[in-house]
Every structure is written in C-alpha cells, then in structure tokens.
Amino acid sequence: MTESRTVPEHLRDAVAQARVQVAALHAELPRWGLVVWTAGNVSQRVVADPDGGPGPEDLLVIKPSGVTYDTLTPESMVVCDLDGTLVEGDRSPSSDTAAHAYVYRHMPEVGGVVHTHSTYATAWAARREPIPCVLTMMADEFGGEVPIGPFALIGDDSIGRGIVETLRSSRSPAVLMANHGPFTIGADAKAAVKAAVMVEEVARTIHIALQLGTPHPIEQDKIDSLYDRYQNVYGR
Amino acid sequence: MTESRTVPEHLRDAVAQARVQVAALHAELPRWGLVVWTAGNVSQRVVADPDGGPGPEDLLVIKPSGVTYDTLTPESMVVCDLDGTLVEGDRSPSSDTAAHAYVYRHMPEVGGVVHTHSTYATAWAARREPIPCVLTMMADEFGGEVPIGPFALIGDDSIGRGIVETLRSSRSPAVLMANHGPFTIGADAKAAVKAAVMVEEVARTIHIALQLGTPHPIEQDKIDSLYDRYQNVYGR
Amino acid sequence: MTESRTVPEHLRDAVAQARVQVAALHAELPRWGLVVWTAGNVSQRVVADPDGGPGPEDLLVIKPSGVTYDTLTPESMVVCDLDGTLVEGDRSPSSDTAAHAYVYRHMPEVGGVVHTHSTYATAWAARREPIPCVLTMMADEFGGEVPIGPFALIGDDSIGRGIVETLRSSRSPAVLMANHGPFTIGADAKAAVKAAVMVEEVARTIHIALQLGTPHPIEQDKIDSLYDRYQNVYGR
Amino acid sequence: MTESRTVPEHLRDAVAQARVQVAALHAELPRWGLVVWTAGNVSQRVVADPDGGPGPEDLLVIKPSGVTYDTLTPESMVVCDLDGTLVEGDRSPSSDTAAHAYVYRHMPEVGGVVHTHSTYATAWAARREPIPCVLTMMADEFGGEVPIGPFALIGDDSIGRGIVETLRSSRSPAVLMANHGPFTIGADAKAAVKAAVMVEEVARTIHIALQLGTPHPIEQDKIDSLYDRYQNVYGR
DSSP: OOOOOOOOOGHHHHHHHHHHHHHHHTTTTHHHTTOOTTEEEEEEEEEESSTSSSOOEEEEEEBBTOOGGGGGGGGGOOETTTTTTTTSSSSSSSTTHHHHHHHHHHHOOOEEEOOOEEEEEEHHHHHTOOOOOOOOHHHHHSOOOEEEEEEBBBSSHHHHHHHHHHTTTOOOOOOEEETTEEEEESSHHHHHHHHHHHHHHHHHHHHHHHSSSOOOOOOHHHHHHHHHHHHHHHHH | OOOOOOOOOOOHHHHHHHHHHHHHHTTTHHHOOOOOTTTOOEEEESSSSSTOSSSSOOEEOOTTTTTTTOOOOOGGGGGEETTOOEEOOOOOOTHHHHHHHHHHHHHHTTOEEEEEOHHHHHHHHTTTBBBBOOHHHHHHHHHSOOEEOEEEEEEHHHHHHHHHHHHHHOOOOOEETTTTTEEESSSHHHHHHHHHHHHHHHHHHHHHHHHHHHHOOOOOHHHHHHHHHHHHHHHO | OOOOOSGGGGGHHHHHHHHHHHHHHHTHHHTTTTTOOOEEEEEEEEEEEETTTTTTOOOEEEOTTTTTGGGGGGGOEEEEEETEEEOOSSSBOOTTTTHHHHHHHTTTTEEEEOOOOOHHHHHHHTOOBBBBBOOOHHHHHSSSSSOEEEEBBBSSHHHHHHHHHHEEEEOOOOEEEEETTEEEESSSSSHHHHHHHHHHHHHHHHHHHHHOOOOOOOOOOHHHHHHHHHHHHHHH | OOOOOOGGGHHHHHHHHHHHHHHHHHHHHHHHTOOOOOEEEEEEEEOOOOOTOSOTTEEEEOTTTTTOGGGOGGGGGGETTTTEEEEEEEEETTTTHHHHHHHHHHOOTTTTEEEEEOOOHHHHHHHTOOOOOOSSHHHHHSOOOEEEOOOOBBBHHHHHHHHHHHOOOOOSEEEEEEETTTEEESSSHHHHHHHHHHHHHHHHHOOOOOSSOOOOOOHHHHHHHHHHHHHHOOOO
C-alpha cells in the first residue's frame, strides 16, 4: 500500500510527539494491573496528510517486541506503516502490530489501539461470553455489552478482521477476542488506554457481582440515555 | 439559593485550607484501590457563617471533571455553591457535583462526601443487596448493614435525593446506589474518605466469606454495643 | 500488678530499641496488604528483668490509636505496662492494647503480638471455620490448622482470654477470633508479623483452592514431619 | 560428584555476573506478587567448562535462606556446587537448593530454576489439578497444560526427582508440585522467572474463567501451531 521506508520530513515532529505519548501511555498498563512481564501494547496513528485526514499512507507508533515496561522510552518505540512494516526503530515491532495496522486501515475514525491480556476481561474471553451492561459506568463508557470476537490465530489478518467486524456492529470501544483477550480502540491512544482500563474494571466488577447472585439489569432506554449524555460531555 | 459568584473575602482562608485537604484526600482513593483512571471524587463543605453553623450559603470544594489522580493539586480543585454552580476554578466541577451539593443542602451535619465505584461495593450495588453486618469492625463503623439506594439517573436531583433518603433512615455513613456504586458521608471530608475505604473493605471481606458458606450473624444488641463504644471513642 | 508510671532507667535503651523495631514492623502491614486506614497493630515485650526472664513488671511497646501508617515513627509509639496502662507516650495506646497485654501476662514465651483484619483470614473468621492444613508451607509454619477463637467483645479481658485459651491448645501462632480477625504471636514482634503475613497467605490460597473443588489433605505424620523440620531449622 | 570448595579462578567473572543477575531477578518475584516475606527463590547455572557445555562440575548461584527481598544484593547471593553444597557465601543457601541442584544435574538444557508459592498456581497444586490450556498466551508459553508433580517431602532428592520426571514428559516449563507450589525452568534464570510470572497469570485467569462457567477448549493442532510459532520467534 505504501512504499515509504523512512519517516517523511513533514511527519518528523508528529512522530516524535507520538513516541513520547505512546511511551508514557504504556506505563498506564502495569500501573492499572493490566499486564505482566512484556505483554500488552499501545499504538497511535500518525496521519500522513493532516488536511485530508486519515489515509493509507499513515504511520503508527507502537511498542517494540519483548521489551520490559521499566525500560520503555520514546526512543525505543518503533514506527511502522499501515501494512505493519517497520519504518523506523532499532527493534522488531510488537508481534501484534499486524492487528493494530489492520484496524487503522479499515477504521479511519480510530487513532489509537490497545491490546492486553488483563485478567478478568480475558476470563470472559475464555468462556466467550460478552460482558452484560449492568452498571451505570458501563452504560456511560460502552453503551451496552462488551462483545466477543472470533477465535483467530496470529500470523495473518484474521485477528484484525475479527476486531473490525465485531466493533463495527457495536457501540463498545472494546472487543474480547475469543480465548485471547481484549483489544480496545479510541480517537487517540489515550482514549484506547482508558477503554482498556475500563473494560477490565467492568469485567472484574460484574464478575464479582455474578459470583453471589444475579445483577439487576438496566433497561435499554436508560443505557441509551446514560451513553448519549456521557459521550456528549466527553466525546469519544 | 445563593447568588454568590466569587468566594467571599472572609472565606478565602477556609477555602484555601479546604483545597489543600481535598487535594490530599483524593490521593487516598487510588492508594486504597478504590478508583481507576479519573473516577471518584471527594468534596468538603466550607461553612459560610461559622457562628451560625452550616447553611444554604455554604460552599463546597471538589475535584474537577476528567483530571487524572497524579495531577491533582490544591489549585486545580474547584469551588461551587450548594446548587452545584461553579464559583471558583479553571475547570468544570466533577459531574457528580449536583449529588454532593444536594447532600450538603439537606444534611447540615455532613461536612464531607465521597463517591467511588470501588469494586466490591459496586458489585453489591449491582445486585441491589445490602451488605450484612457480620464483622465487629463493621459494627464499629457502620452500626448495622450498608443499605441500598434507589436506581437514579444523573442529570437532576434524583441521585442526591436517593442518597439522603437512604442515609436518613440508617446509622451507616455509606449507601450503595443501585447499579452505580457507593456514596459516603462524614463530619468532614477525611471521615467520608475513611467510610469509603471501610465500605470497600467490608464489602470485599464479607463477599469472600460468603463464597464458601454463611458467616455467623452478630446479635443486634452486640452490634449496638460495639457501635456505641466506637462512636463514643472516635466521634463521627 | 506493676505501679511504674515512667520507664525505669535501666530499660531506657531496650525501650528505645523496641520503639524503632515496632515502628519499622508496622510498615510491613500495609506493605503486604494486611490493613487499611489505621487498622492493625504490632507490639513487642520489653523484659524488665533480663536475668530473670519475662515477668509481670515487663513493658510493651505498641502503636498509638488512630494514627495513619505513613506517619508512624519510633517517637510516636507508646509504652504501656502489662495492665495496658500508658507509661510513656503522647497519644492513647491502640484500643487493642488490653488484648496484647493479656497475652503477655499469660504467655511468658510470647515476645510479640500482632492484630489485623486481613481480608481472607477475616473471612474465615466470619464463618468461624478453621483453615485446614493442606499446603506444605502451612505445615511448616502452623503445624496444623489455624484455629477459631471465641466471639468476644472489646472492653474487658475476653478477647485476650480467648486468644490465650485457643493458642495454648494449638501449635499455630495464629488464631482467628470469631467475626473479628486474626491475632498472631511470636518470640518477638518480627516473628508475630511473619505469622500475620503467613496466615493471610494460607487463608487466601486455601480459599481459592476450595472455590473450584477440594484440596488433597496432607497426612498428619507428614504435617508433623514438615513442622518439626522447619521449626528446628528456624526456631519460633 | 565435585569436591571443589572454592570458586575456581576461571569462573570468577561468570559467578560475579550471575550474582548480579540472580539478585536483580529476585526483585521480579515481589514485583509481580509471586511471594510474601522471604518465600521463593531464583537460581542460575554457571557452566564450569564453557567449551564442553553443562556438566557435573557446574556451579549454581541462589538466594540465601531467610533473607527479606529488600535486602538482597549480589554480594548476599550464595554459590553452591551441583550437590547443593555451599561453595561461597556468608549465609546458608535456600532450603530449596537441593531441588534446584537436582534439576541442574539431570537436565543439562536448564540454565535457570525458580520456585514460588504464588497464590493461584499453589491453589491448583493443592487440588492436584493440572491447569488446562484454554488461552492463546498459554499455548504460546506452555504448549499445553501445566502438569502436576508428585507430593514430595523436603530433605532428600524427592522434590528434585518429581520436578524432573514431570517436566521431561511435558512441553511446559512449569510444574505444580502437589500441595506445595510451582517450580519453573528456563534456558537461563530470566526465562525461568518469566515462566514463574506466566504460570501464575494463567493459573489466575483460568481460575477466574472457571468460576462462572466453562472456558472454550482450544483444539490441539491450534495449540501446536501457536506454540511452534512462539518458540521459533523467542526461543526457550
């Protein structure tokens, strides 16, 4: 799609800024207990043509593969094109880069993607059960249940395609890929990190509620009302 | 109720002090694992007429909306009147300010209010089940069960009214608003934060006790005795 | 029993040392997640007559009442006699001091006492179920089950008596007081803190094991063998 | 097997380097919540004949017995031969050294060993149930279920033998010793620590998944495919 192998001159500042942001946002993943060891990754889109908006020539900034969280710096982040090919960086990109890139290619409204194996969200994913919307904070953030995506093996576009197909038919910014874990999206990387934090929070709270009985459902019109109000205040 | 739009001269010191206290107390919420991201808020009443006691001209100091916990400073706190209208501050007040303000308007004995979505308390709230008083520390602090408040949507006075109506008929300084989460009150913000910490602690411990059987009940006269002793030693 | 109201000259160094140790050991309670807010307390015996051994003239050093963990210093610790009466210190002793003092009066081999409301241990206490010995580390440390003590109200010697009567007929250094929480003992305060850490660890691990089935029992002769070996290596 | 009682001259640098690595890797155990107090230990093999490869004259570097995690330094680590006899160090080696040494004697491909009592893995061990492979990250790292080893008492070679016999018939780098806890192996100590972190993560996540139903199985050929891909990228 793109043949660039270096960061174009006019994007140097935007890439440098994204490196700083993406490195800082990775620190939020262990901070909120979403990852162990080197698992998990955050990426952000860098729009190649700010006037024309998101497009196939965009770049993405992501974590390198197999690096521990306490050694992540802006300089160690890597830059790829939207085919997932390395454009700039000393190390290999995260092995999940292809899934991130697929999302950016097919969802122009998405500016950030996060993947974790956070414990409770992954437990729902192992059972392939969507998380029901029984909390007001979940209505605010997700506008309904958190859906399950298909079982997909790493190595081609199946994970990316599963994410996109599932999220297109949902208001949720999070999908639980079957037997795998959550992927979240947002207008930028920060919003996607927030969705990763929140999906684990609702996965845990509703799991615990279900351990001793049945949560009261919230009627759909109340969910809609909460979601509309919250999204109008904070945007997404 | 009040038409003030600036902090009156004679309250400048009290407001400055409350800003320091409320900012510091917010740090207790992530410290004890009660909040994620920007959720949760602490407020404190500033009495307008120290001789006459609490009244409708009082102010409240609260967290601004959507600010992360590691960037909270005394200066970033906002001041509102008891209608929830902004009096001083660079940012919007927390979207829960109306509920805090309602409590201060209707419960003059309350000097501090805290709201979180702490995990175990919120799980009880999702099932709309009060937490039974089966621990001596719970008898000390709550004097009985932690009650459930009504399901109420944000946007008008229904949350505030639900808090006040529920707490008026209970010794508990905490109420679990249905499908939403806990609100706590106290003589000042610190006491309300303590109640927020303790309600999560008893919600978690009693949840865990119930997972493998049935806790032994404590007789009502023993609960009364523990509560009376504790409140006489520490006040509330 | 003792009429001293000041620390005798010949014990000044020992008391100063115990203040340092007890203050430092309190930091272990939040570090291992055993306490919230100001709950929990550690004490250590100061032997009045080092030649004659433990006796009724001994002192104890303990945490003052209602002080938060991040403000504890050697200077803020308080000194009491074995009736629980304040001998030295600016604040009231912990409200659990009478229970600590009772243990020191009746168990001369005990040099340290710890009390917490640690979550999982307290959950077993709420059900009044002893923790069964199904882990090798539990055989090492406890030599069998962790027993349940009676339900006792604060205010007289009933808590202390319940601790002593239960521990005298057990190898366990920990007792779960009914609907209340664990008390642990040791040759010194550090050993009692270790027992407090370990009782929560086995309470949690065995709770989790029981959630999905039944742990395999360990035969009594194997428990005895593990306990004897461990206690001969490390003492108690 | 070996009669050396001092570190041979030609291994001084390698031992010094291993001391630094093993001390640093111990900090990962409390960091990821795998240990309390002084429990748990990490060791690394030092090959005596780098040209000839692993052999009976190798040494191992391990944690001393009963030392707290915040006081571990390279200097405080101890060096033993592969019979578990102390070669260099001021303190006794960990009481689990015999089990580590047995593994190095019988599995030349192993360069690092870790032992913990991490909570969820130990809970599976208490029930003597292998952890089923129902997560893609588990297929990546373990290539199948995590097996249960025999019940074995400390004091002779039974723990070591149980580890080796179980791991030889498995792709998993982790074994759950019955009623005891996990032992993990790796090409070096860092890889064994990673396996210790990951076995707790999958033990916890799959425990939680099972609490509310049944995880979907992953077909064996998909497990094989994930395992082969992951091991070819990262090695083991």
